[in-house]
Amino acid sequence: xxxxxxxxxxxxxxxxxxxxxxxxxxxxxxxxxxxxxxxxxxxxxxxxxxxxxxxxxxxxxxxxxxxxxxxxxxxxxxxxxxxxxxxxxxxxxxxxxxxxxxxxxxxxxxxxxxxxxxxxxxxxxxxxxxxxxxxxxxxxxxxxxxxxxxxxxxxxxxxxxxxxxxxxxxxxxxxxxxxxxxxxxxxxxxxxxxxxxxxxxxxxxxxxxxxxxxxxxxxxxxxxxxxxxx
Numbered sequence: 001x002x003x004x005x006x007x008x009x010x011x012x013x014x015x016x017x018x019x020x021x022x023x024x025x026x027x028x029x030x031x032x033x034x035x036x037x038x039x040x041x042x043x044x045x046x047x048x049x050x051x052x053x054x055x056x057x058x059x060x061x062x063x064x065x066x067x068x069x070x071x072x073x074x075x076x077x078x079x080x081x082x083x084x085x086x087x088x089x090x091x092x093x094x095x096x097x098x099x100x101x102x103x104x105x106x107x108x109x110x111x112x113x114x115x116x117x118x119x120x121x122x123x124x125x126x127x128x129x130x131x132x133x134x135x136x137x138x139x140x141x142x143x144x145x146x147x148x149x150x151x152x153x154x155x156x157x158x159x160x161x162x163x164x165x166x167x168x169x170x171x172x173x174x175x176x177x178x179x180x181x182x183x184x185x186x187x188x189x190x191x192x193x194x195x196x197x198x199x200x201x202x203x204x205x206x207x208x209x210x211x212x213x214x215x216x217x218x219x220x221x222x223x224x225x226x227x228x229x230x
Contacts, residue, residue: 015021064099071103071141084110089125101130108144117148124148139165139174141182150185158185176202176212181221192227199223 021179087103089111094100108123119165124145132138162182169175183198202216 005117016073030175057181064097068099068102071106081112096130096134101127102137103130105141112148117151119150120144132219134142135168135170139178142168143178146185150188155185155189157188172205173212176206176216177225180212180215180219181188187219187223187226190230195223196220223227 002066016032018108022050067086067090070088071083073084074086087107090103091100091107104123104127108127111117111120111123124141127141128145142161142165146158146165149155149158159182162178162185166178166182169178179198179202183195186195186198193224198222199216202212203220206213206216
């Protein structure tokens with residue numbers, strides 16, 4: 001025999017946890033409608049700001065890269081004064097961006113080639129911690145800093161910069177060039193043994209009759225001669 005369907009009274013409905021949750025949620029929404037509208041509007045404003053800043057960043061990046069390309073063309077045409085002005089503009093306007101750091105690197109190069117080491121050092125210090133996409137720039141900036149240190153007879157500083165450049169080098173040919181530059185500097189400091197070790201490592205690993213091998217042979221003879229004469 002079928003049991004009669006039990007009638008659920010209103011009082012029991014209110015005790016249902018799910019129903020109570022829905023009721024509380026609706027009441028909360030009704031009571032705090034103004035606050036939730038403000039939160040929603042704030043979230044929308046944040047999203048719009050992020051989209052705007054992203055688009056603005058992309059536009060600035062595109063413009064800075066275009067300006068940098070024009071500066072390269074100007075420099076390639078040997079119009080150094082105008083190239084310098086263009087690099088300075090990019091450096092000032094785009095700061096620590098990739099284009100801004102590249103502009104500072106080339107400004108350092110230009111001043112270095114003119115033996116204006118004070119100005120070159122100023123730009124090199126600004127990009128000291130910059131990580132360039134092409135490793136060539138990371139090595140080159142520390143080599144310039146090392147050469148400036150040698151000019152100022154700051155041999156310890158030069159050795160430190162060459163060590164950083166050497167640890168950053170990826171190609172064997174780069175390592176050989178830096179090792180020989182480092183050996184040259186250490187020879188000036190009178191450390192013949194370490195200088196010889198660096199030169200010997202190049203002789204052991206460089207291709208015979210290559211530029212680096214020939215330079216290592218010459219430096220090896222120079223170290224031996226200087227050591228015997230001291």
